[in-house]
Amino acid sequence: VDAYGSPTIQSDLQTFDQQFGLANxxxxxxYPDGRVNWTPTATELGWAQETSLDVEWSHAMAPGATIDLLIAPTSNGDALNLAEQYAVTHHLGNVMSMSFGAPESAIAGVGNNLQLMQAHFIYGLARAQGMTVFASSGDNGATNxxxxxxxxxxASDPLVTSVGGTNLFTSNSGAYQSETVW
Structure with missing residues (x-):
């Protein structure tokens, strides 16, 4: 599930597959809520890069899998929830990946608790049919x-498995020095 999509996803994936020797x-x-009009703002360009990254690495991780890319027309919570619900309602696989998020305080702080509850309900439906839901933990550490x-x-929903990463820096002896999130 991504927002806005990427007008270059097909060619991006083909280039990626050729680079790594993967079959198409x-x-x-x-587009559960209709086709997206591509107007490349900075936000849409960022999502386009994320969309390509998500699809490419989903293919690398499961090279024989069918990839169903669901595109929400915007990045607001209601649009993303609708795309997620479409994936679950139409049983589009055993795994749903979401490489996006917002700090809980930013969502709840502007009165969007209903979006959180709707998403949690969707993740419960996914679990009931055996679909695993993954989300990124973000790129900005514990404070996001x-x-x-x-x-x-x-990522913070208890029905979602979250993954994040850091770059670890050690001394020549292997002792911890520092790390940065990515």
């Missing part, structure tokens, strides 16, 4: 851009 996958691009520790949603 079955890629279905689905806030002034204090703050979980990123949907």
């Amino acid at each position: 996958p079955t890629l279905n691009i689905i 851009g806030a002034s204090s520790p703050n979980p990123l949603f949907p």
Whole structure:
């Protein structure tokens, strides 16, 4: 599930596959709420890069899998929830990947608790049919851009498996020195 999509996803995936010796996958691009008008703002360009990254590495991790890319027309919570619900309702696989999120305080702080509850309900439906839901933990550490520790949603939902990473820096002896998030 991504927002806005990428006008170059087909060629990006083909280049990626050639680089890594992967066979072409079955890629279905689905617009549950209608086709997206591509107007390349900075936000849309960022999502386009993320979309390509998500599809390419999904294919690398499961080279024989069909990839159903669901595109929400915007990055607001209601649009993303609709795309997620479409994936679950139409049983589009055993895994749903979401490489996006927002600090919980930013969502709940502007009165969007209903979006959080709707998403949690969708993840419960996914679990009931055996679909595993993954979400990124973010690129900004434990604060996710806030002034204090703050979980990123949907990664913080208890029905979602979240993954994040750091670059670890050690001394020549292997002792911890520092790390940065990515």
